[in-house]
Amino acid sequence: MKKVNIVIAGVGGQGVTTIGMLLKYAAVKAGIMVSGSETRGASQREGSVNSHVRFGVLEPGEEYDERRGIHSSLVPSGTADLLIGFEPMETLRNARYVSSNGIVIMNTYEIWPIPVRVGEVSYPPIEKFVEALKAFTPHVYTVNANKMADERYGGYTMAGTILLGIAYATGRIPLKTHHIEETIRERLDNPEENIDAFRFGYEEGKKLFNVKV
Amino acid sequence: MVSDVALNAPGKRVLLLGNEAVARGALEAGVGFASGYPGTPASEVLDTLVEVAKEFPGLVSQYSVNEYVALETAIGASWSGVRAICAMKMVGMNVASDPLFTFCYCGVGPGGGLVIVNGGDPSCISSTNEQDNRYYGLHAHMPVVEPSNPQECKDFTVTSFDISEKFDVPVMLNLTARTSHSLGPVVLGELKAPKEEGYFVKNWGKYFSALVIAVANKQKLLRNMAKLAEDYAYKTPLNRVLEGSRKIGIVTSGVSYNYTLEALDILKLYDVPILKLGLVYPLSKKLVAEFAENLDMIVVMEELEGFIEDELKKIAYDEGLSVKIVGKEYFSPAGELSVDDALTAYSKIFGVESPINPQELALKTFSFSSLLIMRTPGFCPGCSHRATLYAIKKAIEGKNYDIVWGGDIGCYANASLPPFNMSDFMVCMSAGVSIASGISFKSKKQKVVAFIGDSTFFHTGMPAVLNAVWNNADILIVVMDNGWTAMTGHQPHPGTGISAAGKSKAVDIAEVCRALGVDYVRVVDPFNLKHAISVFDEAFKQKGVRVVVSRRECVLQTMRKMREIEAEKKRKGIEEFYEVAEHICIFCEECLKAFGCPAIVVGEFEGKKVSKIDLGRCVNCSVCKQLCKGCAITHTKVWKNASIVEEAKA
Numbered sequence: 001m002k003k004v005n006i007v008i009a010g011v012g013g014q015g016v017t018t019i020g021m022l023l024k025y026a027a028v029k030a031g032i033m034v035s036g037s038e039t040r041g042a043s044q045r046e047g048s049v050n051s052h053v054r055f056g057v058l059e060p061g062e063e064y065d066e067r068r069g070i071h072s073s074l075v076p077s078g079t080a081d082l083l084i085g086f087e088p089m090e091t092l093r094n095a096r097y098v099s100s101n102g103i104v105i106m107n108t109y110e111i112w113p114i115p116v117r118v119g120e121v122s123y124p125p126i127e128k129f130v131e132a133l134k135a136f137t138p139h140v141y142t143v144n145a146n147k148m149a150d151e152r153y154g155g156y157t158m159a160g161t162i163l164l165g166i167a168y169a170t171g172r173i174p175l176k177t178h179h180i181e182e183t184i185r186e187r188l189d190n191p192e193e194n195i196d197a198f199r200f201g202y203e204e205g206k207k208l209f210n211v212k213v
Numbered sequence: 214m215v216s217d218v219a220l221n222a223p224g225k226r227v228l229l230l231g232n233e234a235v236a237r238g239a240l241e242a243g244v245g246f247a248s249g250y251p252g253t254p255a256s257e258v259l260d261t262l263v264e265v266a267k268e269f270p271g272l273v274s275q276y277s278v279n280e281y282v283a284l285e286t287a288i289g290a291s292w293s294g295v296r297a298i299c300a301m302k303m304v305g306m307n308v309a310s311d312p313l314f315t316f317c318y319c320g321v322g323p324g325g326g327l328v329i330v331n332g333g334d335p336s337c338i339s340s341t342n343e344q345d346n347r348y349y350g351l352h353a354h355m356p357v358v359e360p361s362n363p364q365e366c367k368d369f370t371v372t373s374f375d376i377s378e379k380f381d382v383p384v385m386l387n388l389t390a391r392t393s394h395s396l397g398p399v400v401l402g403e404l405k406a407p408k409e410e411g412y413f414v415k416n417w418g419k420y421f422s423a424l425v426i427a428v429a430n431k432q433k434l435l436r437n438m439a440k441l442a443e444d445y446a447y448k449t450p451l452n453r454v455l456e457g458s459r460k461i462g463i464v465t466s467g468v469s470y471n472y473t474l475e476a477l478d479i480l481k482l483y484d485v486p487i488l489k490l491g492l493v494y495p496l497s498k499k500l501v502a503e504f505a506e507n508l509d510m511i512v513v514m515e516e517l518e519g520f521i522e523d524e525l526k527k528i529a530y531d532e533g534l535s536v537k538i539v540g541k542e543y544f545s546p547a548g549e550l551s552v553d554d555a556l557t558a559y560s561k562i563f564g565v566e567s568p569i570n571p572q573e574l575a576l577k578t579f580s581f582s583s584l585l586i587m588r589t590p591g592f593c594p595g596c597s598h599r600a601t602l603y604a605i606k607k608a609i610e611g612k613n614y615d616i617v618w619g620g621d622i623g624c625y626a627n628a629s630l631p632p633f634n635m636s637d638f639m640v641c642m643s644a645g646v647s648i649a650s651g652i653s654f655k656s657k658k659q660k661v662v663a664f665i666g667d668s669t670f671f672h673t674g675m676p677a678v679l680n681a682v683w684n685n686a687d688i689l690i691v692v693m694d695n696g697w698t699a700m701t702g703h704q705p706h707p708g709t710g711i712s713a714a715g716k717s718k719a720v721d722i723a724e725v726c727r728a729l730g731v732d733y734v735r736v737v738d739p740f741n742l743k744h745a746i747s748v749f750d751e752a753f754k755q756k757g758v759r760v761v762v763s764r765r766e767c768v769l770q771t772m773r774k775m776r777e778i779e780a781e782k783k784r785k786g787i788e789e790f791y792e793v794a795e796h797i798c799i800f801c802e803e804c805l806k807a808f809g810c811p812a813i814v815v816g817e818f819e820g821k822k823v824s825k826i827d828l829g830r831c832v833n834c835s836v837c838k839q840l841c842k843g844c845a846i847t848h849t850k851v852w853k854n855a856s857i858v859e860e861a862k863a
Binding site for chain 1: 361578
């Protein structure tokens with residue numbers, strides 16, 4: 001069984017849980033094994049949150065074997081194929097999950113913790129985060145999804161779906177676009193705008209990763 | 214869309230949260246009564262049953278004011294011959310423990326199996342301690358069932374009802390936060406219609422527990438538990454053995470089983486014998502002896518205390534097993550475990566090198582720790598608690614009061630964090646009031662303030678206030694009334710005018726306080742800052758028990774209700790917002806540092822620093838405008854759509 005591990009990290013209120021749930025529901029639609037867990041209780045309250053998504057894909061002709069299946073709802077350290085960071089500091093906070101060949105997509109939109117906001121400390125420059133992340137994997141990409149969302153949709157609410165689209169362009173998410181789009185249609189408010197944001201993100205991602213389709 | 218939990222589609226594969234799967238299991242068991250008090254990580258069990266209740270005539274789902282009331286009500290349903298489920302978080306079990314012990318002696322009603330769902334919280338993600346409630350099983354003589362994933366959450370719930378009725382004892386379904394909040398596929402089974410009506414068949418010798426009857430009941434309970442341990446625990450499919458040829462075996466349960474299999478897969482160890490326990494108490498001696506037969510060593514992986522390890526060691530001694538049993542040497546009793554812990558332990562125990570080095574990765578993150586500023590949760594933008602705390606801070610400004618702040622359980626526990634730092638202790642539901650009273654009896658030089666939320670007030674706060682009045686405490690009690698049990702997901706309480714079943718009578722906290730004998734009761738709206746400050750100023754100067762109810766609905770609920778109004782405004786092209794007039798802002802940082810609203814950030818104007826409002830997060834609560842020293846914050850309302858303006862004029 002091929003295991004695909006994804007960690008999504010960010011701050012409560014950004015949609016980390018929503019995007020994580022979306023991927024899991026889409027996996028059920030695709031008929032692949034799925035497991036996962038997310039931080040609850042800090043949602044909308046400025047706390048660090050993350051969402052672990054695990055897919056198990058049987059190779060052609062492979063039979064399910066319990067001892068080789070997906071069990072933990074948490075991603076083991078050093079095994080994430082994809083780390084989607086909604087906020088720079090939270091991306092680095094979850095760096096240990098990413099595998100040495102994993103891809104990190106880091107949204108550069110900063111959300112300052114209280115000590116920064118009250119002026120006790122300053123928020124480190126983004127370059128420091130990139131440098132630190134590169135100790136875990138060479139594949140680190142930065143985007144400003146909030147800016148993209150603001151320019152295109154006049155607000156930040158679509159930033160999460162744009163990031164999902166960008167992440168999808170890595171080719172590491174073992175789902176078809178229609179699985180994701182159907183799930184968006186069923187489960188998100190404002191589905192048409194979200195689908196548009198997902199497709200927009202996908203196109204932006206292809207440019208970013210230089211993928212030829 | 215019908216909730217997946219309520220789908221009448223046996224065999225269909227859906228994705229459920231552990232807690233939702235427990236609710237589904239209860240529905241498949243034909244549960245007729247559900248009760249509980251919200252508490253993370255158990256909240257969604259009852260939330261789900263409340264949500265689907267209308268689709269299951271005969272199912273009565275109730276939020277209770279606290280856990281002992283919840284359990285006692287469920288006992289009533291059980292004794293009427295109706296299957297009942299009662300959900301709470303682990304500290305709630307302490308509250309429910311009073312009826313629990315005696316209830317185990319009495320047992321359940323005929324056909325009225327009762328399952329107590331316990332939500333444990335290793336790592337205290339949203340709790341004040343880590344207590345391992347499997348010991349309640351040992352102490353009260355109650356079977357403990359522990360599922361590993363959502364599928365088992367559903368299946369084991371059904372089985373738990375069967376065990377409860379078969380052995381005439383309540384069953385504790387033990388979950389941890391990670392099981393409760395894991396999302397996974399569940400294959401649905403048949404739904405069973407709940408018993409619409411129950412009937413209490415009198416049975417004095419069973420239900421009237423005292424004196425010799427209680428002792429006889431205990432003897433009956435012990436016989437039932439022994440039978441369960443001997444026969445049932447040996448045969449039940451709740452426990453499973455994964456065969457293997459190695460001399461070292463693993464005994465595990467719950468999430469630890471998942472971490473075990475995951476780690477063994479990474480280590481490519483497919484020949485380790487594993488005993489996976491679903492029924493963790495009581496254990497079958499025969500099962501353990503058979504598993505241990507060819508083993509030199511057993512490693513027990515379990516979260517928190519070494520409960521299973523201790524039970525195994527007892528059995529090993531009694532049965533004369535020569536096997537060595539280890540567990541807590543490798544797995545810490547503090548905090549949540551993970552695959553990383555399993556990898557570290559098993560690679561050492563089995564002498565296999567791990568391809569992943571969790572310690573090294575953790576260390577690598579640690580080396581960048583200076584970049585990682587701690588992100589403490591805070592109040593939401595527009596949260597009324599922030600305004601209340603700010604008003605209190607303003608009321609005491611320059612007065613040199615020596616104040617002790619009593620914190621309590623709820624969103625307002627964030628008062629302990631910057632910028633407020635206004636909770637000196639926090640122990641358990643409503644302890645803020647009682648501990649503060651105790652301090653006021655002995656520490657005469659200090660002013661004592663106790664915060665309590667609305668739901669906490671109804672939970673156990675009322676007796677605490679009464680005791681304070683009765684013994685003439687000298688405390689200011691601030692009821693942070695945001696209208697909901699907000700922290701756990703906006704469940705209703707007696708003050709909301711809503712019960713799980715719908716509309717109900719709303720009980721006013723201020724009136725209750727007056728009835729409890731409090732002479733000084735005031736109600737303020739924290740968004741009317743000037744008034745709130747003057748009331749707090751007055752309240753601080755009084756003596757005795759004073760109550761200020763600071764009342765303003767939770768902003769998340771208000772925003773939900775406002776969604777339609779906002780959409781209508783958007784259609785009409787009306788925009789309403791607060792902004793900082795940058796040329797006026799003197800950057801005194803009152804809004805930023807003293808008030809600390811997340812929607813206010815630092816900006817720049819003509820080379821100087823200014824406060825700036827993040828319009829994406831601001832919810833127009835208006836408090837920053839009220840507190841702005843330089844009157845730089847303005848309220849703007851614009852009509853973008855000219856035709857609407859014309860329409861309005863006409």
